[in-house]
Structure formats: structure tokens, C-alpha cells
Amino acid sequence: MPTVFNRGMIARRWKPLALFLMLFLNSSDAMAQDVAIRVMTFNIEDVRHAEASKLGNERLSRIAEVIQRVRPNVLLLNEIETIDNPIVESTADLFLRNYLLVPQGEGLEPIRFVSYTPGTNTGVHSGLDLDHSGSIFDTVPPKSIKQTPEQRAYGGDCFGFGGFPGQYGMALLVDPRLTIEADSIRTFQKFLWNDLPGAIAPTNPDGSAYYTDAQWDIFRLSSKSFADVPITLPSGAVVHALISHPTPPAFDGAEKRNKHRNRDEIKLIREYIDGSDSLYDDTGVRGGLQDGASFVILGDLNADPVDGSSLGDPINTFLLESERIQSLVVPESEIEVDGLDPTDTSSFRLRVDYVLPSHDLTVLESGIWRFGVEDGSTSDHFPVWVDLIVPSP
Numbered sequence: 001m002p003t004v005f006n007r008g009m010i011a012r013r014w015k016p017l018a019l020f021l022m023l024f025l026n027s028s029d030a031m032a033q034d035v036a037i038r039v040m041t042f043n044i045e046d047v048r049h050a051e052a053s054k055l056g057n058e059r060l061s062r063i064a065e066v067i068q069r070v071r072p073n074v075l076l077l078n079e080i081e082t083i084d085n086p087i088v089e090s091t092a093d094l095f096l097r098n099y100l101l102v103p104q105g106e107g108l109e110p111i112r113f114v115s116y117t118p119g120t121n122t123g124v125h126s127g128l129d130l131d132h133s134g135s136i137f138d139t140v141p142p143k144s145i146k147q148t149p150e151q152r153a154y155g156g157d158c159f160g161f162g163g164f165p166g167q168y169g170m171a172l173l174v175d176p177r178l179t180i181e182a183d184s185i186r187t188f189q190k191f192l193w194n195d196l197p198g199a200i201a202p203t204n205p206d207g208s209a210y211y212t213d214a215q216w217d218i219f220r221l222s223s224k225s226f227a228d229v230p231i232t233l234p235s236g237a238v239v240h241a242l243i244s245h246p247t248p249p250a251f252d253g254a255e256k257r258n259k260h261r262n263r264d265e266i267k268l269i270r271e272y273i274d275g276s277d278s279l280y281d282d283t284g285v286r287g288g289l290q291d292g293a294s295f296v297i298l299g300d301l302n303a304d305p306v307d308g309s310s311l312g313d314p315i316n317t318f319l320l321e322s323e324r325i326q327s328l329v330v331p332e333s334e335i336e337v338d339g340l341d342p343t344d345t346s347s348f349r350l351r352v353d354y355v356l357p358s359h360d361l362t363v364l365e366s367g368i369w370r371f372g373v374e375d376g377s378t379s380d381h382f383p384v385w386v387d388l389i390v391p392s393p
Contacts, residue, residue, distance in 0.1 A: 035233045035390050036364065037178075039355050040072035043245075043300040043346075043381035046168060047080045048143070052094035060095065062378045065104035068111050070369055070385055073175040074231065075113065076298040078245045078381075082120045082169030090117050092171035113173035116180055118227045118243070119189050120169040121220050122162030123155065128215050131156030140164055160223035161247070170245055170299070172229055181230040181238070186281040188268065189225040196221055197271060197278045199264050200311075202257040210255040223247035223261065226268055228289065237393045239361075240295040242269060248302040249309045259311035262302055269297060270318035273325070273358075294390060297325070297356040300381060304350040315354075325356050329363045331384050335370035343368070345384050347376045355386040362389040 044063050051057050067075065081091045092115040101110045125138050136157055141150035143164050151163025162168055174180050193199055194216055202210040211219060222244065229241040246265035252258040271279055273295065275288040289295060297319065303310040305320060320327040332342040345353035345368055357363065364387040373382055 033235050033392055035235045035237065035392075036387060037073040037175075037233070037239075037390060038071065038385055038387050039074045039241075039296050039298065039357075040067075040070060040383050040385040041076045041078070041298045041300070041353050041355055042067070042383035043078040043353060043379060045079050045379040045381065047077075047091065047095065049081045049083055049091045049094065049166075050143075052080075052091050052098060053089075055098055057099075059378060060099050061104050062372060064095070064099035064102070065108065066369060066371070066373060066378065066383060067100060068104055068108045069371070070383060071111060072385055073178060074239075074241060074296070074298075075173040076241070076243050077171045077173065078300045079168050080171050082117055082122075082166035082171075084119065084166060090115060090171070091169075092117055092173065096173070112176055114176050114180060115171050115173050116182070116185070116229055117169065117171045118185075118187050118225045120162075120166060120224045121160030121189055121222055122158065122168045122224055123165035124159045124162075125154070126157055126159055126215075126218065128212075128218070129157060130211075130215060130219070132210075133157075159220045161251075168224065168245070170224060170243060172227075172241055172243055172298075174231055177234065179232040181232055184230045186228040186283075186285065187225055188227070188272075188279070188281055189220065189222055190282050191221050191226070191268070191280065192217075193219045193221040193261070193264060195278065195280075196264055196268060197276060198267065200260050202255040202260045205254050210257055221261070221264060221268060223265065226265070226272070228272070228295075233390055235390070235392045237390045238294065239390055240289060240293055242272065242289075242295050242297045244269065244299045244301070246299075246302050249311060256311060259309065263311045263314045266301055266303060266314040267318050270322060273297075273322065292360075293358075294360055295358045296361070296386075296388070297354060300353050302352050304352060306351075308350050308352075319354075319356060324358055326359045326361065326363060327356060329366055329386070331355070331366040331368050331386065333368035333370045333382065335374060337370060337374045345382050347380045347382075353381055353384045355384050357386065357388055360391065362391075363387070364389060 137153035249259040249262040272288040366386040
């Protein structure tokens with residue numbers, strides 16, 4: 001839970017479990033005080049609505065146990081199914097009700113959140129042959145546990161790869177003592193790739209454009225979405241959760257279309273925090289983040305600052321080298337796993353998951369949680385958390 005700080009407590013460094021019992025002071029004390037929050041991102045690997053709607057799923061119980069142990073105040077879940085139906089309970093709320101509100105181990109307590117699920121481009125069909133297969137597969141295939149050839153064919157022509165609409169979506173969970181400013185959320189699901197300043201379009205080996213004019217004119221940049229979710233703390237301070245999940249720089253060909261897209265999805269984040277007037281959100285409002293606003297970049301960005309197959313080193317170039325981002329503190333795991341560096345956030349030996357705060361926020365502690373997830377039976381990613389002090393407004 002969040003807590004209120006005075007300036008003399010800023011130097012204190014906590015171990016990972018020490019924030020479990022943090023409590024607010026009374027509301028009058030909370031105003032005009034610094035507030036500490038724990039922020040976490042966790043790719044939970046293709047969680048489906050049908051799974052979350054039923055009790056007793058062993059993998060979801062393990063995921064919920066990890067969350068109940070870490071006890072974040074702000075949590076981004078990547079790869080959780082989005083349901084585009086207002087009368088159907090969201091996957092995130094089902095997971096909250098059936099798993100997070102149920103103690104998942106001895107001594108563990110339920111954890112409450114308010115959820116926000118943005119729209120996603122995954123499984124949204126373009127109507128065009130985006131993967132250049134020679135045919136357009138626009139019939140939504142039946143859902144299945146394992147990906148089928150029909151789902152791959154369908155997903156290849158969607159704005160974001162998904163075997164069905166909503167697969168691999170994301171959800172932001174927020175401590176109910178904090179407030180999601182729903183009327184101020186900005187989403188960039190429909191922002192066009194060709195409108196990004198400095199975008200690099202994929203090309204064939206002979207130098208010709210990979211996408212046709214008709215395809216490039218409608219191609220959305222975000223493989224899922226990019227969203228700015230303002231969160232107000234009891235002190236009145238506002239922190240913007242900048243959430244996304246760029247496509248992996250893989251599963252393409254000589255044209256490197258996914259590598260180019262991953263680079264430019266990460267560049268979009270930089271353009272946003274720099275306040276670029278070239279950007280427009282899904283309501284048509286132009287511009288990026290207000291100068292001086294506090295923020296935390298969250299998500300599986302599918303790019304490592306040192307290793308991997310990224311194009312043009314986008315993590316360093318666009319994020320870690322930005323003066324607005326506090327990047328010197330790098331989360332590490334205290335649990336050694338053969339073949340993994342302490343900073344690797346995935347079982348495939350890369351640092352791809354990030355919690356990157358703005359420079360005005362103070363980092364108390366950070367880590368990568370590998371307890372109970374090191375064998376990959378929970379997810380192929382590890383949760384990453386950072387404890388932050390948010391200064392009073």
C-alpha cells in the first residue's frame with residue numbers, strides 16, 4: 001500500500017518484501033506530503049478470458065501469488081485478453097475477483113485493484129494482405145489453447161498480430177486508494193505508422209517498399225496500443241502511467257518489418273515524453289506529454305539495451321539516453337538462474353520488461369521477482385518492480 005513520507009526518510013533503502021504493510025497516514029496528513037508507491041510490470045503470457053472466468057487454474061493461481069507477495073500499487077499486465085464488449089466482464093476484473101481477491105498461500109492476503117483495459121490492435125483485421133502471403137484471411141478462427149495455422153494466417157493480416165481479436169492485450173491495475181483519471185486518459189491505438197516523425201518503413205532487399213501505398217496509408221503503428229493513464233495520489237500529485245507492448249523484433253523476413261516496427265513503437269514513447277506536436281491521440285487531440293509532468297514508462301518493450309535482435313538500439317537511443325528518464329537504476333534479481341544475467345527479465349535471456357520513472361521521482365529500491373517463476377511454469381517473463389517516492393505537488 002502507498003505511504004506518506006517526510007524528507008528525512010528518503011535515504012532509507014528497503015529490501016523487496018518491506019513494503020507489504022505500508023499504510024496511509026490520515027487524509028489530512030497525506031496532503032502536501034511525499035508519497036511512496038510500488039510500480040510493477042508483468043507479462044503473464046497469453047492469459048485468456050475463459051481461464052480467468054473459472055476458479056482453480058493452477059497457472060493463474062501462481063501468477064496471483066506472485067502479485068500478492070510483491071503487492072504493487074500500480075501494476076501493468078501484458079498479454080491478457082481484451083474483451084471489446086461493455087456488457088461482458090473484462091479479463092482483468094475476472095482475474096481480480098477469482099484470483100487476486102483470494103489468498104493464494106499461507107499468510108498471504110488478498111489484494112484489491114481498480115482496472116483499466118485499453119483497446120488493442122491485436123486481432124483487428126486490416127482487410128489487406130499485410131503479411132504478403134498472397135491471400136487475405138479475414139475470417140476469425142475459433143479460439144484454441146495452441147496457435148493454429150488458421151490463427152497465424154488471420155493474425156498476419158491484422159494491425160497487430162493476434163489469432164483472434166483481443167489476444168495479447170494489456171490491463172493496468174491500480175490500488176483503489178489511488179485514482180485513475182479516466183476522463184484524461186489518452187490512447188494512440190489508431191495512430192498511423194507513417195505519421196511518426198523519423199519513421200523507418202520496411203524495405204525489400206532490392207530497396208523497394210515492402211508495404212504497398214494502400215497498406216502503408218492505413219497501417220497503425222502500435223501492435224497493441226500506447227496509452228497515457230494519469231493516476232492521482234492522495235497528496236494530489238499526478239503520475240502518468242505510459243503503457244505499451246511493442247511487437248517483438250522477430251518473426252519476419254529480409255524486410256525486417258517487425259524490427260522496424262519495434263524500433264518505431266519505442267520511438268513513439270520518446271516522441272510522447274518530448275511533447276511532439278506531430279502526435280495525435282484517438283480523439284484527435286494533438287501533442288505529447290506536458291513538460292514537467294511525472295511519469296513511469298511500463299511494459300514489455302521487447303528490446304534489450306545490449307543483446308537481442310533490435311534494430312538501431314532503440315532502448316538506449318530513445319529511452320535510456322533521454323534526459324527526462326531516470327535510467328541509472330537497473331532492476332536486478334537476487335535469485336540466480338543458470339544462463340541468466342541478474343538484469344534479464346525473461347527466460348529467453350533478455351532484459352525486455354521495464355519500469356522507467358521520470359527524473360523527478362526518487363527510486364528507493366527495485367528488483368526482478370524470480371521466486372516461484374524461475375522455471376517458466378508461470379510465465380516466460382519475470383515481474384519487474386520499482387519503489388518510488390513521488391514528491392508532493
